Amino acid sequence: MASIQSKVREIYSLEQLSGKHTCVHALHPSAKIVATFVYVVTVASFGRYDLERMVPYVFYPAVMMALAEIPYSLLLKRAMLAMPFCLFAGVSNALLDRVPMLSLYGVVVSRGVVSLFALVFRTLLCVVGVLILVSVTPFTELTTEMRRMKTPQLFVTLFEMTYRYVGALAEEAGSMYTAYQLRGNSDEGLQMRDMGSFVGQLLLRSFDRAERVYSAMKCRGYALKDGCRVSAPMKARDYCFLAVTCGLSLLLRFVNIPGMFSQWIGTVLL
Amino acid sequence: MIDVQNLSVVYPDGTKAIDGISLSLADGETAALIGANGAGKTSLILSLVGVIPSKGEVTVGDVRLCRETVGEIRRRVGVVFQNPDDQLFMPTIYDDVAFGLRNYGIAEADIERRVDCQLRELRIAHLKHKSSLKLSAGEKRTVAIATVLVMEPTVMLFDEPTAFLDPKARRNLINLLGRLPHTKLIATHDISFAAQVCDRAILLKSGRIFADGASVELLFDEKTMDDCGVEAIA
Numbered sequence: 001m002a003s004i005q006s007k008v009r010e011i012y013s014l015e016q017l018s019g020k021h022t023c024v025h026a027l028h029p030s031a032k033i034v035a036t037f038v039y040v041v042t043v044a045s046f047g048r049y050d051l052e053r054m055v056p057y058v059f060y061p062a063v064m065m066a067l068a069e070i071p072y073s074l075l076l077k078r079a080m081l082a083m084p085f086c087l088f089a090g091v092s093n094a095l096l097d098r099v100p101m102l103s104l105y106g107v108v109v110s111r112g113v114v115s116l117f118a119l120v121f122r123t124l125l126c127v128v129g130v131l132i133l134v135s136v137t138p139f140t141e142l143t144t145e146m147r148r149m150k151t152p153q154l155f156v157t158l159f160e161m162t163y164r165y166v167g168a169l170a171e172e173a174g175s176m177y178t179a180y181q182l183r184g185n186s187d188e189g190l191q192m193r194d195m196g197s198f199v200g201q202l203l204l205r206s207f208d209r210a211e212r213v214y215s216a217m218k219c220r221g222y223a224l225k226d227g228c229r230v231s232a233p234m235k236a237r238d239y240c241f242l243a244v245t246c247g248l249s250l251l252l253r254f255v256n257i258p259g260m261f262s263q264w265i266g267t268v269l270l
Numbered sequence: 271m272i273d274v275q276n277l278s279v280v281y282p283d284g285t286k287a288i289d290g291i292s293l294s295l296a297d298g299e300t301a302a303l304i305g306a307n308g309a310g311k312t313s314l315i316l317s318l319v320g321v322i323p324s325k326g327e328v329t330v331g332d333v334r335l336c337r338e339t340v341g342e343i344r345r346r347v348g349v350v351f352q353n354p355d356d357q358l359f360m361p362t363i364y365d366d367v368a369f370g371l372r373n374y375g376i377a378e379a380d381i382e383r384r385v386d387c388q389l390r391e392l393r394i395a396h397l398k399h400k401s402s403l404k405l406s407a408g409e410k411r412t413v414a415i416a417t418v419l420v421m422e423p424t425v426m427l428f429d430e431p432t433a434f435l436d437p438k439a440r441r442n443l444i445n446l447l448g449r450l451p452h453t454k455l456i457a458t459h460d461i462s463f464a465a466q467v468c469d470r471a472i473l474l475k476s477g478r479i480f481a482d483g484a485s486v487e488l489l490f491d492e493k494t495m496d497d498c499g500v501e502a503i504a
Contacts, residue, residue: 139365140365213356213357215351219349221341221370221374221421
């Protein structure tokens with residue numbers, strides 16, 4: 001349980017990277033939000049077997065991480081947290097869809113296997129894209145801009161609350177588990193017979209804690225007036241960033257550049 | 271400075287947490303709010319800033335608490351919570367202290383200046399870029415106070431400020447509160463702390479004011495304190 005707490009703290013540590021001073025951090029939050037949105041939507045819109053067409057999208061996270069001085073390993077480790085969910089979905093594809101699609105050095109690869117790799121790759125790109133956004137934009141700026149961009153209030157509040165309360169939940173779980181262990185007679189962790197009451201109590205306690213945190217936020221002016229926070233206007237560099245990132249994302253979506261490239265290579269070699 | 275008339279708080283389950291309280295605090299006055307567990311101290315504090323719905327009148331300066339003025343009231347009245355962990359939820363101390371100012375639309379340059387100034391004043395500037403997860407209880411308490419002071423309130427409400435503090439941190443807190451010129455209402459179980467910091471004591475029992483008077487008299491009055499369900503200073 002203590003490791004859950006440390007994992008959650010690791011998630012928050014990403015946000016601490018947002019305090020750096022690089023050219024990416026200096027960009028306007030709106031520009032970064034729109035660029036990430038376009039990137040995620042275009043990556044997610046590819047067909048289930050379009051694995052090769054997604055490959056060029058690796059450049060966006062690679063370049064952004066380099067420019068923003070974000071450690072690759074740190075971000076990839078966080079992104080891995082999302083992998084089990086898509087792996088479960090992808091494995092069922094591989095098992096059910098066995099129609100041969102291509103042959104690699106004599107090994108027949110089914111459509112299901114291609115869709116498994118495409119799903120994992122697509123998820124990785126999307127998650128890394130969002131994690132980069134969180135790493136280069138302070139959380140308050142992110143939510144302020146989301147409100148300014150007329151994102152539904154309910155969605156922004158849910159986003160803020162979820163983000164804050166994950167920590168509260170983990171802290172409560174950690175302290176409850178320590179108390180449980182100290183009174184337990186084994187080191188085998190939480191016993192199945194205690195699971196129900198433990199989880200129930202955890203939810204009740206987290207709810208209480210969440211109420212107190214929300215009260216503290218309200219006492220300091222939270223949720224009083226929407227859009228009273230001010231933000232600077234976008235500059236020329238922000239528009240340039242938007243044009244380049246969104247332009248490339250859309251170009252790669254509508255023009256099959258990897259296909260053209262492989263055709264050209266084939267022509268040259270043959 | 272703060273005037274409360276016939277304030278009542280009833281929770282949805284029917285529990286009467288506050289039952290027709292009337293009190294007023296003068297400019298710069300420091301009063302202790304004392305009572306047993308469940309006497310209504312926290313409910314009173316939260317209802318004064320409109321976090322808990324209440325009936326009755328609360329006036330801070332010339333502003334009366336209502337739906338339209340709740341923002342102004344919360345700017346004028348700062349609340350320091352019992353558990354600083356409930357109050358510190360941002361990734362860094364800087365962001366935590368800046369949180370309230372950002373909600374009120376203060377320009378970022380001003381925020382930076384005010385936060386830096388506040389952290390320096392409370393001698394915690396070295397914590398600026400740290401996460402609250404890495405602070406001691408005393409440091410967390412000081413940061414929680416900074417998050418409120420930076421809003422430049424005129425009234426400060428404290429809920430059990432000595433909870434979780436060791437003797438040294440408690441002594442530092444007493445010194446700090448002594449330096450603050452604000453009107454202060456301090457809910458506490460720590461009677462000797464109240465005697466050192468507050469000129470006035472308000473005893474609460476079952477959501478009502480049981481006694482109200484000078485700390486030097488009330489807090490040493492064994493019978494009154496005992497009737498109120500708390501221990502007097504020996």
